[in-house]
Amino acid sequence: MITNRLPSFACAGLICLVALPAFAQQGRLKLDACAGLAAKASNVVDITLDGPGLRMAARILEKDPEAQAMIQGLTGIFVKVFEFDKPGGYAASDLEGIRAQLQPGGWSRITQVKSRREGEVEIYLLEDGKGGNAGLTVLAMEPREVALVNILGPIDVAKLGSLEGKMGIPRLSEPKVTKQATKPGGAK
């Protein structure tokens, strides 16, 4: 009797094994889906922090309770930054692979800002079904840089923004200081 059902049990077990990682990393985007960007970029930064790496990093931040509280409960942090030699070195269509993944599956765009000079930033949140969020995705398309951020787990977006410039986290969005042209004294 039981032996007749063994293939069914085996199939169910196999399905569970395949499906479990998918549930564990719900909302994880395939950042490799934008191969066009990688081909055009002059420099690519790729950060993957999940499982033991993230737990290890969380332990290090024991001295920074604010940062530790921020990353507590996160299951993955995935960041890809593509840098280009020339402004506009990529096309909007290069991001279609990422946008397609954000259409289904609970992601909702909360903010989209566009600037002619500084590009476009889109912020997406993954709803957890209980009124909170279970993930954050940021697409930042600047003239010479495209940044893709995919964070899984409950996250406070406002607090995350306030981390910049604190706890050894460098301030990246600081306005650049431009050298003022000075007239050489006495030169004619």
Added chain:
Amino acid sequence: MDDFELHLTHALRRQEAPAGFADRVLLAARARRQRRWGWLAAASLALMILPAGYAYHVHTERQRAEAQLRLALSITSGKLNLAFKHLNAEPEQP
């Protein structure tokens, strides 16, 4: 005394050890003792080196993870602030 007993007596007769036999035995025993100490020293060294190597590996992994986390958080907060800045800014003039 029959043939068998004669053979037995001949086979069990006392024989002198060849010249230098005792020296060779002592030398072999000493060499074996030295080899054993060599193995013990190598094993002790390995026991000291392996945990030290593992600790170094864990230390570098932690440093790498910390650097990655700080960079990831700085990129994310930087981009979020870029969006917040534009949200709070006045609309650009055409």
